[in-house]
Each structure stands twice: as C-alpha cells, then as structure tokens.
Amino acid sequence: MRSRRRRARLARDSRAVIQVVGAMVWLAAHPAHAALKEAPLAMRCAELAGAVLQPELIALPTAGVQIESAAMVSATAPGNQQGGEYCRITGRIKGFNATTPDIRFDLNLPRRWNGRALQIGGGGYNGVVVSGTGVMPFSPNRAPLAQGYATFGDDSGHVGDSSVAVFGLVDEAVTNFGFAHLKKTHDAALALIARAYGRPPQRMYFAGGSTGGREGYTVMQRYPDDYDGVIANSPALNFTGVRLLGVKLGQAEYGTPGGFISPMLLEHVYQRTLATCDRLDGAADGIVSDVAACREHEAEIIESLRCGGRTPSHDECLTDTQLSTLLVMRDGLSLPYRLAWDVDGYRGYNIFQGTHLTGLLGLAHQPERLQVPTFFANGYLFAQGDGYIRYFVARDAGFDSLRLDPQHPGKYRAQLVALSQTIGAMNPDLTRYIARGGKLITLQGLADEVISPNQTIAYYDKLVDRFGIDQVNSFMRLYMVPGFQHGSGVFIPSVDLLGALDNWVTRGASPETLTATDIAAATNGRSRPLCRYPLFPRYIGKGNVNLAGSFVCAEP
Incomplete structure (x- = not known):
C-alpha cells in the first residue's frame, strides 16, 4: 500500500514538474512578464488576452492555441451567480490540418482558488462550448467555480447542436470528438492555469454525463496520469x-x-x-x-x-x-x-x-x-x-x-x-489509473432510455472479472438509481458527487450509501438512499415513505 501511494505521489509530482516547466519556459520567453507570478490575478488575467501557446505545450498534434479573450468577471457582474470574482478565458486550439475546425474552449480561474481544477464533459455529439460556470447537473451545492475550482470545457472540435453529426465527414474532427479534444484542452488549460497562478493544480478532476460520461472513462483509459478523480455518469461507453x-x-x-x-x-x-x-x-x-x-x-x-x-x-x-x-x-x-x-x-x-x-x-x-x-x-x-x-x-x-x-x-x-x-470507451484496462490511486464515481438510472443501464453494468462486471471485487471497490463506486432516466424520470437524484469524490481523493473517505434528494417536479424534496450496486432501496415497512431513513439498501 505504501509503495503504491509513493508511486502515485511520484507520478503527480512528475506531472507537476512538467506543467511548471511549461509555464517557466513561457515566462522566460517573456521576461517583461516574469513579475506576473507575484501580480494580482486581474493583472495576470489581462496579460493572457491575445496570448499564443506553442504546439509543443500540447501532447497531441495541433497548430497551437490562440487566446481570444481574458478578462475578470466581477462578483457583482450581471449573470455572475458564482459568489466571487474570476478570470474568464476563451480560446481556440487550432487543428493540425488547416481544414479541421478549431476546438473552442472556456477556462474560468477563480480569485479564491482551492488549488483544484475540474474539466467538464459535453453531451450528445457536443458542438457547443461547455462554459464551466454553472452548477453541475443534479448537484445541490454551489457551482464548482463558486467553490474555488478552476473549471474548463470545450466543444470537442466542431460547431453545432448535440444532434448534428455532419462533422463525421472530417477525419481529424472525428478523432477530436472521440478522444483528442480531451487531451488537447486539458494541456492548454493546465498551461494557462500554471501561468495565471504560478503553479499547477494539486488535483485534477473530470466530470460529465452521457457523452461526457464516455469522455470520463476515455481519460482514465487513455490519459491515466492526468487525472486524480472522475465522475462519469450514464456513460455512452459503447458508442458504436x-x-x-x-x-x-x-x-x-x-x-x-x-x-x-x-x-x-x-x-x-x-x-x-x-x-x-x-x-x-x-x-x-x-x-x-x-x-x-x-x-x-x-x-x-x-x-x-x-x-x-x-x-x-x-x-x-x-x-x-x-x-x-x-x-x-x-x-x-x-x-x-x-x-x-x-x-x-x-x-x-x-x-x-x-x-x-x-x-x-x-x-x-x-x-x-x-x-x-x-x-x-x-x-x-x-x-x-x-x-x-x-x-x-x-x-x-x-x-x-x-x-x-x-x-x-x-x-x-x-x-x-x-x-x-x-x-468508444470499452477498454477494461484501467491498470495505470488504479495504480496511481485514481478514483471513479458513476451514477446512472435503471430506467435510462438512452444509455442502457445493463451496458454500464456489463462494463463494471468486466472490471470485476479483470481486477477482482476488492480492487474495484478500492477505486470505483457505481450507483444505479431506480426511476431515473436520462436526465428525467419519476426520481431525479440530486447529490453532491463532486464533494464525495474530492473527499475520497484528498482524505481517503470512500463514499458508501449516499442520500439523494428528488428534484422531479411532481415529487420534489423526497429522498432515497443512493445504494451502491447491486443494492437497491427497500422500504422497511414503516415511517414516512418520502424520507430516505425509511429505506434500507437491500440485496436484489
């Protein structure tokens, strides 16, 4: 156990060194800006407007990154519900081929930073930039940005609503949608975070649902060294x-x-x-x-x-x-x-x-x-x-x-x-992610009409077959929710998964049975235990049927 923790710490330290070196290289090339490390965030934010990141800072082939805007958003600005001031950055990651659409991204840097970063996934066929400023879906707490997280997301490398698949005609756009946009945006965001704060994040998380859930599993499978924890809900793992x-x-x-x-x-x-x-x-x-x-x-x-x-x-x-x-x-x-x-x-x-x-x-x-x-x-x-x-x-x-x-x-x-x-994200080999101490929470409805809950369970079973139940329990929590569909249903759970993930990663407090509050319009406010799979909530036969305390997590 001690050696595994040591390896995980060394991996994180190595990643931090790489990120800091990238920031130092930029500062060395811009000596007039070397004092930015000690400058207020507002000054560092303004200096990023119009900046260019060289392709070498991105691990996958690109033609570089262009920052389009960088400006502080005051705590009292219209529409700012975050409870604090932050630097909002918008940019484009240029396609390696000139005919490939850019990957547009947003990055938000809170003045009161908690030292953590959160990448947020998209939905459907993506095509719209994930702003990263709002409350996480089905979460009762304040938005991650308001909690001090640096947040970022992108459009996966094409423009259009989540139903448009026309970009499938462009090879690089398909690769971007499949996995490459995740790494490219991650690397661009980390370089900017290091420049703005003078250091990289202590923890990097990913959160998404549906396509964003697939993206969560994708980053664990393809880029296990980049993330400390993942929330991947209703994941479209078997996309084809x-x-x-x-x-x-x-x-x-x-x-x-x-x-x-x-x-x-x-x-x-x-x-x-x-x-x-x-x-x-x-x-x-x-x-x-x-x-x-x-x-x-x-x-x-x-x-x-x-x-x-x-x-x-x-x-x-x-x-x-x-x-x-x-x-x-x-x-x-x-x-x-x-x-x-x-x-x-x-x-x-x-x-x-x-x-x-x-x-x-x-x-x-x-x-x-x-x-x-x-x-x-x-x-x-x-x-x-x-x-x-x-x-x-x-x-x-x-x-x-x-x-x-x-x-x-x-x-x-x-x-x-x-x-x-x-x-697809059906690769069951999460060996590297597990060895590094990465954590995973997945929540999905048993009544999901878009992503089959049985496909998600089948992938979980593959992990158990490969690693054994004890090792799977050491890094993964699967919550299958009765009555919950794909964002709707007769029971729509509201629960703080990001808080549960962060406590698990930073304090070793593994989540067990959670309590979910129903936000469906007809039954808003009732609660149920959120049971670890394969358990389900069974009524104990007495007590208020609208309270989680009247239920136990039972074996099927």
Missing part, C-alpha cells in the same frame, strides 16, 4: 453499439409494416409495468426499485399486453409486430463480429421494468419517418443512429440508414470497427 442498436430499432419501427407504437400504447406499457412491479420494493411510490424481482414478472407483463385473439386497439394492446419492436430494445444487439476491445454487441434496456418511452428521448411520436429523422418525431436512438451511419460510417449524407444491416454491414464493417476504437 448504441448507434447500431438505434438503427435496428428504426428498422423495426419504420422498416417493418405495423412496427410503430403510438405514445398512447407506450404509456399503457409503462403503466402496466408499474401496476405489476411498483410495490415489489415494499412501497407504492411510483418507482420500480427492485428491478430483478420485476424481471421475474416480465413474461406475464408481455402476455397481458399482447392482443392475441383480440382486435388490436390503439390504446389497450399490442400486436406481435409492435411487441417485436419493444423486444429489439429489450434484447439489445448481438453481433457475429467483434468491435474494438472484443465487444460483441450492445446490452438491452429495462423496457418492462419501469422505463418510460414517451418523452423527448424515448421512442418515435409519429408513424412517418422523416427524411432526416428528429428526436421527437422518430425517436432519439434512431435519429442519432441515422446520423452516425450517414456521416461517420457511410460518409454519405444521402445514405439511407435503414439499408444497413448492423449484424452484416458488408463493406462498412471495417469502418464500424475503426470507429469503435476511436470513439
């Missing part, structure tokens, strides 16, 4: 797998006559699962908490939904074809070939265990497929999968994704495998 499943789901909905399921019928499915499974955890609270017990009732739920000999009704029963559409999502995808890291498919969803499929990120809302599918009209998974196949795989904007057989992709197979290596 989930996109292929989205296409298969679209084929069931739109490529098969009668495969579309109306929102009214989907609501009927959801209500039937609640009627069967809500009370299995001891409480009638609108949450399916005991997913394992609910799964034992799955066959009877499906049969109760089947029209059978009855005349199909628009709101009472499902045809066999419609049930087959749901089974595509439940069963996931099995591939006769291997993606990167020996991945052979994508795990299915908890369709009949309390997952609601009528929201913006659920299944299709209209029976006609648009030429360019949208989230609401044609379903999130299919719309995202369609864009992936068009721009990343076929690299043809006019390609019809329904023509691609995910299980037998023919000439596109090599591209799919290559993309799964570039964008």
Whole structure:
C-alpha cells in the first residue's frame, strides 16, 4: 500500500514538474512578464488576452492555441451567480490540418482558488462550448467555480447542436470528438492555469454525463496520469453499439409494416409495468426499485399486453409486430463480429421494468419517418443512429440508414470497427489509473432510455472479472438509481458527487450509501438512499415513505 501511494505521489509530482516547466519556459520567453507570478490575478488575467501557446505545450498534434479573450468577471457582474470574482478565458486550439475546425474552449480561474481544477464533459455529439460556470447537473451545492475550482470545457472540435453529426465527414474532427479534444484542452488549460497562478493544480478532476460520461472513462483509459478523480455518469461507453442498436430499432419501427407504437400504447406499457412491479420494493411510490424481482414478472407483463385473439386497439394492446419492436430494445444487439476491445454487441434496456418511452428521448411520436429523422418525431436512438451511419460510417449524407444491416454491414464493417476504437470507451484496462490511486464515481438510472443501464453494468462486471471485487471497490463506486432516466424520470437524484469524490481523493473517505434528494417536479424534496450496486432501496415497512431513513439498501 505504501509503495503504491509513493508511486502515485511520484507520478503527480512528475506531472507537476512538467506543467511548471511549461509555464517557466513561457515566462522566460517573456521576461517583461516574469513579475506576473507575484501580480494580482486581474493583472495576470489581462496579460493572457491575445496570448499564443506553442504546439509543443500540447501532447497531441495541433497548430497551437490562440487566446481570444481574458478578462475578470466581477462578483457583482450581471449573470455572475458564482459568489466571487474570476478570470474568464476563451480560446481556440487550432487543428493540425488547416481544414479541421478549431476546438473552442472556456477556462474560468477563480480569485479564491482551492488549488483544484475540474474539466467538464459535453453531451450528445457536443458542438457547443461547455462554459464551466454553472452548477453541475443534479448537484445541490454551489457551482464548482463558486467553490474555488478552476473549471474548463470545450466543444470537442466542431460547431453545432448535440444532434448534428455532419462533422463525421472530417477525419481529424472525428478523432477530436472521440478522444483528442480531451487531451488537447486539458494541456492548454493546465498551461494557462500554471501561468495565471504560478503553479499547477494539486488535483485534477473530470466530470460529465452521457457523452461526457464516455469522455470520463476515455481519460482514465487513455490519459491515466492526468487525472486524480472522475465522475462519469450514464456513460455512452459503447458508442458504436448504441448507434447500431438505434438503427435496428428504426428498422423495426419504420422498416417493418405495423412496427410503430403510438405514445398512447407506450404509456399503457409503462403503466402496466408499474401496476405489476411498483410495490415489489415494499412501497407504492411510483418507482420500480427492485428491478430483478420485476424481471421475474416480465413474461406475464408481455402476455397481458399482447392482443392475441383480440382486435388490436390503439390504446389497450399490442400486436406481435409492435411487441417485436419493444423486444429489439429489450434484447439489445448481438453481433457475429467483434468491435474494438472484443465487444460483441450492445446490452438491452429495462423496457418492462419501469422505463418510460414517451418523452423527448424515448421512442418515435409519429408513424412517418422523416427524411432526416428528429428526436421527437422518430425517436432519439434512431435519429442519432441515422446520423452516425450517414456521416461517420457511410460518409454519405444521402445514405439511407435503414439499408444497413448492423449484424452484416458488408463493406462498412471495417469502418464500424475503426470507429469503435476511436470513439468508444470499452477498454477494461484501467491498470495505470488504479495504480496511481485514481478514483471513479458513476451514477446512472435503471430506467435510462438512452444509455442502457445493463451496458454500464456489463462494463463494471468486466472490471470485476479483470481486477477482482476488492480492487474495484478500492477505486470505483457505481450507483444505479431506480426511476431515473436520462436526465428525467419519476426520481431525479440530486447529490453532491463532486464533494464525495474530492473527499475520497484528498482524505481517503470512500463514499458508501449516499442520500439523494428528488428534484422531479411532481415529487420534489423526497429522498432515497443512493445504494451502491447491486443494492437497491427497500422500504422497511414503516415511517414516512418520502424520507430516505425509511429505506434500507437491500440485496436484489
């Protein structure tokens, strides 16, 4: 144990030396600015405006960094909810190739710095700069910037909303999106932090969800020496797998006559699962908490939904074809070939265990497929999968994704495998990160309709198989939340994961059962224990059903 801590300390010290040397090299090249180390932050901030960072400061190939703006934001400035003054820096990391879009980034340096830095991930296909000034999703505390963290984020190297996949036509932009933007922005931010404060951060953290969750696992796998702790929620680890499943789901909905399921019928499915499974955890609270017990009732739920000999009704029963559409999502995808890291498919969803499929990120809302599918009209998974196949795989904007057989992709197979290596984060080898003492917290909903909770659990199981449960427990916490979907749901947990991570990294206080407060509009304020996987909250049979103290974390 002592030797492992010593190795971790040496690694951090080595990283610090490299960062400080980078700052010293810059100061040596700018002797008029050598006094900045002792100058107030406002002066050092102003001096960074218009600065250029040379490519040598970035570990991956770039054409350098251009700082576009650097100015202090006063504590009383309109819109500043951070509770203090900070230096806001915006910049661009130039593509190695002139035709590659820049990586735009924001960096915020608080006047009262706590010596820590936090890189924040994006979502979907990114395309919008992560400002780093707000409260972390589902966190009840003040924004990290207000707590004294230096915060930064970027757009992953292209411009557009999170649904736009057109940048998939540009090779370097795809590499940036997959992993390179994380390292490039990290290195640029650390050089600027060292220049502004005269020293590098004592701790470097990463936090993100969905695509940002994938990015969290990516930095542990690819750049383990750069981070001390990671929060990676609802992680899109198997990015290619989930996109292929989205296409298969679209084929069931739109490529098969009668495969579309109306929102009214989907609501009927959801209500039937609640009627069967809500009370299995001891409480009638609108949450399916005991997913394992609910799964034992799955066959009877499906049969109760089947029209059978009855005349199909628009709101009472499902045809066999419609049930087959749901089974595509439940069963996931099995591939006769291997993606990167020996991945052979994508795990299915908890369709009949309390997952609601009528929201913006659920299944299709209209029976006609648009030429360019949208989230609401044609379903999130299919719309995202369609864009992936068009721009990343076929690299043809006019390609019809329904023509691609995910299980037998023919000439596109090599591209799919290559993309799964570039964008995916399924590598279970976290040896270096663990050896350095890095920590990881992952939170995800058991009712997630975008990223399958069973895929996240499968990756966790791979870690246990590789390292053993004791070693996994030494660096990882997995919290699977009943009723929580992909940012919505009947239970939306609010909990201070950054505080838990920081206490674990700096004080050795490993998080166990946490308490989450519900921020869903209809049930705002109730609380539940946030149980470590595979435990779930079970009602003890007495006490206020809206209080966490009335529940225990139980074995499934």
